Amino acid sequence: MNRNLIIGTALTAVFVLAALLSFVWVPYDIETLDIPNRLKPPGGAHWLGTDHFGRDILSMVMTGARTSIAVALVAVGIGMGLGVPLGLSAAALRGGGLDEFIMRGNDLIFAFPSLVIAILITAVFGPGAVNAIIAIGIFNIPVFARLTRGAALGLWGRDFILAARVAGKSAGRISVEHILPNIANLMIVQGTIQFSLGILAEAGLSYVGLGAQPPMPSWGRMLAEAQTLVSIAPHVALFPGLAILLTVLGLNLMGDGLRDMLDPRLRVIRA
Amino acid sequence: MPSLRGMGYFIDSFTVTACVIPRHRLRGDEPPCSIRKPTGQAAMIRYVLSRLTSLAISLIVASLVIFLVVEVAPGDPASYMLGVNARPDTVAALRIELGLDASKPQRYLSWVSGMVTGDFGTSYTYRSPVADMIGDRLWISLPLALYALALSTLIAFPAGIYAASRRGGAGDTAVMGATQLGIAIPNFWFAMLMVLVFAIKLRWFSAGGFPGWERGFWGGIKALTLPAVALALPQAAILARIMRSSLLDMLGEDFIRTARAKGLSRRQALWRHALRNALIPVLTIIGLQFSFLLAGAIIIEQVFFLPGLGRLVFQSISQRDLIVVESVVMLLVFAVITVNFIVDLAYAAVDPRLRTGR
Numbered sequence: 066m067n068r069n070l071i072i073g074t075a076l077t078a079v080f081v082l083a084a085l086l087s088f089v090w091v092p093y094d095i096e097t098l099d100i101p102n103r104l105k106p107p108g109g110a111h112w113l114g115t116d117h118f119g120r121d122i123l124s125m126v127m128t129g130a131r132t133s134i135a136v137a138l139v140a141v142g143i144g145m146g147l148g149v150p151l152g153l154s155a156a157a158l159r160g161g162g163l164d165e166f167i168m169r170g171n172d173l174i175f176a177f178p179s180l181v182i183a184i185l186i187t188a189v190f191g192p193g194a195v196n197a198i199i200a201i202g203i204f205n206i207p208v209f210a211r212l213t214r215g216a217a218l219g220l221w222g223r224d225f226i227l228a229a230r231v232a233g234k235s236a237g238r239i240s241v242e243h244i245l246p247n248i249a250n251l252m253i254v255q256g257t258i259q260f261s262l263g264i265l266a267e268a269g270l271s272y273v274g275l276g277a278q279p280p281m282p283s284w285g286r287m288l289a290e291a292q293t294l295v296s297i298a299p300h301v302a303l304f305p306g307l308a309i310l311l312t313v314l315g316l317n318l319m320g321d322g323l324r325d326m327l328d329p330r331l332r333v334i335r336a
Numbered sequence: 337m338p339s340l341r342g343m344g345y346f347i348d349s350f351t352v353t354a355c356v357i358p359r360h361r362l363r364g365d366e367p368p369c370s371i372r373k374p375t376g377q378a379a380m381i382r383y384v385l386s387r388l389t390s391l392a393i394s395l396i397v398a399s400l401v402i403f404l405v406v407e408v409a410p411g412d413p414a415s416y417m418l419g420v421n422a423r424p425d426t427v428a429a430l431r432i433e434l435g436l437d438a439s440k441p442q443r444y445l446s447w448v449s450g451m452v453t454g455d456f457g458t459s460y461t462y463r464s465p466v467a468d469m470i471g472d473r474l475w476i477s478l479p480l481a482l483y484a485l486a487l488s489t490l491i492a493f494p495a496g497i498y499a500a501s502r503r504g505g506a507g508d509t510a511v512m513g514a515t516q517l518g519i520a521i522p523n524f525w526f527a528m529l530m531v532l533v534f535a536i537k538l539r540w541f542s543a544g545g546f547p548g549w550e551r552g553f554w555g556g557i558k559a560l561t562l563p564a565v566a567l568a569l570p571q572a573a574i575l576a577r578i579m580r581s582s583l584l585d586m587l588g589e590d591f592i593r594t595a596r597a598k599g600l601s602r603r604q605a606l607w608r609h610a611l612r613n614a615l616i617p618v619l620t621i622i623g624l625q626f627s628f629l630l631a632g633a634i635i636i637e638q639v640f641f642l643p644g645l646g647r648l649v650f651q652s653i654s655q656r657d658l659i660v661v662e663s664v665v666m667l668l669v670f671a672v673i674t675v676n677f678i679v680d681l682a683y684a685a686v687d688p689r690l691r692t693g694r
Contacts, residue, residue: 313519
């Protein structure tokens with residue numbers, strides 16, 4: 066075990082557990098407003114203070130973790146679920162028309178500024194968590210497709226694949242039974258990185274009002290609401306941002322640590 | 337897509353190949369002399385032509401996608417503008433005036449041909465030319481992106497070179513730790529913290545807004561400083577890491593060993609020989625970062641109430657002024673795709689191996 070992996074996993078675990086815990090218990094109900102106790106500084110009954118409606122910030126950060134993690138996780142799922150099969154087929158049919166088509170399509174998605182397109186998608190189809198997931202997920206597809214294709218191409222030249230071909234296995238079966246297990250490590254590492262990027266993207270979209278909508282709590286929207294209060298109650302803006310920073314940091318450290326542990330030669334994509 | 341070879345962090349097919357194959361082995365993939373492909377000018381011309389083709393295809397597909405996305409948007413701009421109580425014949429008249437009655441292919445063609453000639457259409461809400469609205473805002477977003485790019489480079493170069501020269505030492509660890517933080521921090525939150533410290537507590541800067549360039553150059557620069565720092569920070573962190581890893585790669589090369597063997601110190605070898613070669617991938621990234629900065633400015637402008645392209649986009653979204661959204665998005669996509677194209681060409685110009693790539 067290396068240090069990055071331990072610190073990263075611990076940080077990530079804290080927020081995942083907080084999100085899970087929020088389903089059964091939070092210190093205060095976040096839907097009841099408590100105006101007399103508004104903008105209380107951290108300490109006392111409210112560990113992280115209260116916001117402008119007197120809602121407990123710790124409870125909101127815990128519930129907000131749910132939204133961030135869910136959106137980013139599903140977006141990674143979309144990217145892997147579509148990108149990996151595309152990459153595998155491109156590698157299996159290497160040099161063919163379909164390979165070319167898939168890779169050109171990927172180049173094209175890469176050329177788009179992802180944030181701008183995510184804004185366009187959520188703006189046109191309406192703001193909300195689902196559209197945010199789709200907007201973030203689309204840009205995960207080419208990442209996984211390229212990574213899979215590149216890694217799979219290297220494997221197709223190896224002797225054990227040749228043996229499987231000689232044994233009469235089809236390209237599809239070889240992809241699933243032999244290629245996929247060998248690139249799984251790489252996918253896990255890249256998945257961690259995309260997960261962290263997804264959390265940042267979700268926070269950005271929610272901040273500009275295009276992500277999760279009220280009453281669904283979200284770190285990005287908490288920051289947007291806190292912006293006008295920064296001068297009188299900085300703590301309202303401090304904790305949601307810190308939550309984003311620590312979760313993303315944890316995931317990145319975990320990704321680096323996993324990469325070093327699984328295979329130091331792996332080079333993941335970091336954009 | 338031959339570009340950015342061997343630079344580890346960014347994305348392309350070569351880099352991804354390097355996921356499983358150690359980078360030095362990639363260098364062995366050039367064909368032996370007898371089957372060498374044409375190099376030099378002919379190859380460069382062919383390369384430029386192939387890149388131009390894919391540039392054109394990218395732009396056409398991008399414009400189609402943007403047009404279609406906006407096209408399927410729920411709601412009719414004409415009825416939205418006139419409100420729910422408008423008479424049907426008024427709405428129909430407005431639809432004709434806005435050109436909404438034409439068929440979809442016709443409207444696509446007129447939109448694209450208009451953009452080529454600088455006519456971006458007329459805003460549904462303000463009834464003023466979209467090109468003028470964009471032109472005004474561009475003078476904030478563009479300088480902001482350039483300013484952030486300059487800052488990012490100024491921070492990343494020394495940090496990356498320092499970390500590489502102290503590889504494994506305390507200085508390296510400190511710089512790498514800082515870059516981890518820089519990558520993880522949401523830049524709009526960092527911007528809010530800076531407003532709190534430098535605008536509200538210390539009162540060195542104003543918390544937002546823009547005085548306008550006509551009120552003096554330095555006033556404008558000052559208003560863009562905090563936004564540019566916020567925008568630059570994550571990019572600087574990425575760039576510093578690339579600078580470091582690119583330098584370390586070069587330091588493992590044979591020509592560095594030769595330089596050391598002829599008596600240069602490690603530091604002299606780094607400055608005289610490694611740095612120049614390490615700069616190639618770094619410069620490529622700087623080119624690509626520009627487009628990230630231009631797009632990223634959209635959110636940072638919200639934090640500082642800067643009247644740039646970002647605010648124009650969000651304003652237009654809330655007013656369902658979709659022709660403005662469509663044109664601004666297309667402009668940003670155009671900028672990104674074109675910058676990528678120029679970066680590819682510049683890269684091929686300095687590295688002849690790429691011209692014969694694929």
